[in-house]
Amino acid sequence: MSTDTRAERATPPASVDATATAEPVHPALETPVVLDENARGSKIDKVVFGVSAAIALAFVAWGFLSTDTLGSASGTALDWTVKNMGWMFVVLASAFVVFVIWLAMGRFGNIPLGSDDEEPEFKTVSWIAMMFSAGMGIGLMFYGVSEPLSHFVTPPPGTGPAGNPEAVQNAMATTLFHWTLHPWAIYAVVGIAIAYGVFRKGRSQLISSAFIPIIGERRATGTAGRVIDMLAIFATLFGSAASLGLGALQIGSGVQIVAGIGEVGNGVLVGVIALLTVAFILSAVSGVAKGIQWLSNINMVLALGLAVFVFVVGPTVFMLDLIPTAVGSYFQDLAMMSARTDAAGGEGMATWLSGWTVFYWAWWLSWTPFVGMFIARISRGRTIRQFVTGVLLVPSLVSLVWFAIFGGAAIRAEQGGADLAGAATTEGQLFGLLDTMPLAGVTTIVVMILVAIFFVSGADAASIVMGTLSQRGTLEPSKGNVIFWGVVTGAVAAVMLLVGGDDALTGLQNITIVAALPFAVVMVGLAWALVKDLRDDPLMVRRRYAEAAVEKAVVYGATEHGDDFELSVRKAEQPLLTEGADAAQQEDAVTR
Template structure:
């Protein structure tokens, strides 16, 4: 039935993944409209339990992912290419960084860049620190760098690396399930694989929806300060409609014409705004504070990496660390696949160092300039950020309150509004492209209506969350994401295990590195479609993992799961006997 519906709608994707994911989105949206109180109470109860009982798991898991990433980068496997052995990077370093920043981090810095340091300054979590003191300000900078820097990107790194390796080295479908091929073999094409992919699609939709929802709140707050626009659900719904409409145009344009160009614009505007604050603010103190904040972060990171407020009555770990890490985990399938897609041809070492260190360095600079200037104004009595952001809870308006203490407020606020809007447009359009790839299972651009549907789905979930929760909209967004992020975080451990097994199977020795070259694997239904079309040479593809003859490592001792036993690997073993086989041939 699903297949007939799929064909009648002119789609070209996997019917089960597409329709089940769509059904979850529609049912959730309907229930939020019909019984918003019950839905919010249910998610709130589960989120509270996770925050109260599993904060240690999130903190430990993310620290483990970072250690794993650096470990594999500096191992002998760090020189392996994410793609064929002769592959070269498709994008320049600047374009690569621009798309990394726009898709994975820019919107978060715009929303929390001022609010988070001020929040920790007013309510410091570290034992014995007095609120609103110089020590509290210094620690607040280290904590903000911890949440928005290396640890945030550490959540992206394992899924991104797994996606890149299994999609472009092993040529498996660009789906989350492909990363589990060494563990479950051909079951990645069965119910288990489809369940993994459905979870990835749904998590991505909810993760992006939360971010876009925060963006709508922030744009509404900025418009209220600038033009007196009321802060209301219908205004936020209108903002979402505009953002989604522009994102749809970018979705139709595709990755190179849409996302790439918007990313260039985005990073340019963000840097210009940062330079402006640096020039007209406390320039010297901001530079000094940025350098000092890096040192404070390096001093605090051993403690923060395992910090759980054990000896405090505070809910800080659940409110901040669990939310941030769960939220980022829901982004991980999308950002991971997107980063993988723009990183083909780079080595594992280049990938890990670039993805972890470049955005983290920019984060340090951004938070240093924004945070130090905010603290200077607050400590001098020239601003009341603690009152408005912490006590009144006006987090969405924090950036515009901050800009109000600098000249040319009308100009800078408009620039900030444009920057925020573009950030969320790039988030929606890149997410729609990636979700379409994850549901269809191949990189070729499918029918436009599929990408349009996913972009609309993100806008729909975001709209119902904002319009049905009223003044608690920000809290509701955070509660939903804490629940959705837990299973995605747990799967990262299995992805890391599968990645290690895969690189060990494919590794062919020291210099020069020679690895198996894998045939592109496409879903069974797409294989049969292409078999009936004259423009495709179906011999270039496979329905199950298989590598090309003549591309085996010289000393192969591993047998990848899912590869037929009677194949090239056996011939390699016969030509290069090892173990008991070698002993038998010698004795003979």
């Protein structure tokens, strides 16, 4: 470890700039740098912003001017990605689950995301409550009914024909596979890396900053780091646009029902996106952050109220029965579901994967900069073990209950002859379910309000993340920057819908998968950098010193004095541990 690195990690007084020269401290005693948000400046990074904005605007122009050629290109790219790289998405998603559990259960689990004696910034109840709002708002509304119902009516390849006795269990197990441990493990990798770097190392809130352990600070702040941040921006842009597109599809379906009009076309959907984008711009310009927070809280209450309503008036006992059944089937089939690739089912499997599993893994990967930064921000002071436990279990339990209620009600209605799957579009199946229950008109409007607020707040949050990434990691990017990315996100969502043609959902899924591919490589590097960072953490250094010193002292004491000896500390004639040496060299130095 160089002297420069020690000085960089030393903690200056709170009133001193974090970039100022400080006395080096021993790596076993070092404490986090006090982050100076303005250390790298808060001005827009012209390279990151300029290149990212140019490519995004070129994509939008291509989509509006020549939708057919963009659709053809995206279809070709999708075919290549699924056939040649589908295995990578499948392997990485499961690998990240194993990785974060290993972090939590192993020697790194006690490392705090902050200083050694720092208490969690938020109480556990508040921390859990805030996680409810992260990651999956529009997705849960869109797929809460449609996914379990789709897997029930058309079982995944290899699970038997439609109507087989295990169709319900397989449908719920597959749904939970897509919405529980795997997505949140992917989010957790970025969340830990960002929280550790910001709160324990004093680094900027950039994806590139997490790569300092493997590429060095000069490269992380140079061209390589800028490329990493641009890839994070593109992932966030297309992942968020996919979510907004889903919201537009569902609102369009609701308008069709409420207004009593025929099937709405893409023109109406683009109009919905434009209207909600204007609402987002007004919220961003007004600066009424408390108002948006208030609306988000109202949204949480509405979502909870809707779930309780469906639970009470729907098949309550069936839903309760479904929870243990779904959990058991999920764990029983986990290995099989994690291994689904083209090799397991040929062309039919490839088509199914691109519409479901590979799409989901790509979607979650594209959301990691946004959700990862959010959960990192609210997790200061927690240990890695606490972080992983909360991030994996809490949202997974919420998803389990949500899908048991809405998916269970839909499956029961389908078994009773309602034909929700055949009578309604994917985005309209939730409304079809509500139409079988009392107060259908009221609940339909509630759903539209829920999705609209999720749209506005989601665009706001994603735009802030893209603004942060293009403005040197500042926690408060300029309004103009945020508005620009919000408008571009809405425009990209509209293009993705248009590319899908009559099946707009296909356009959203196809482009999301292709756009997420480069960031999948970034995620692998991020995990590598995180492990390298954690190995040099002061807590780990102290543990190595303690183990070496105590072992040597005990051997010497027992040899010279039997059981009658005590331990003391004095200056050693030779270094106990040498900087930069590996474990074998250090052990040899101790025993000499």
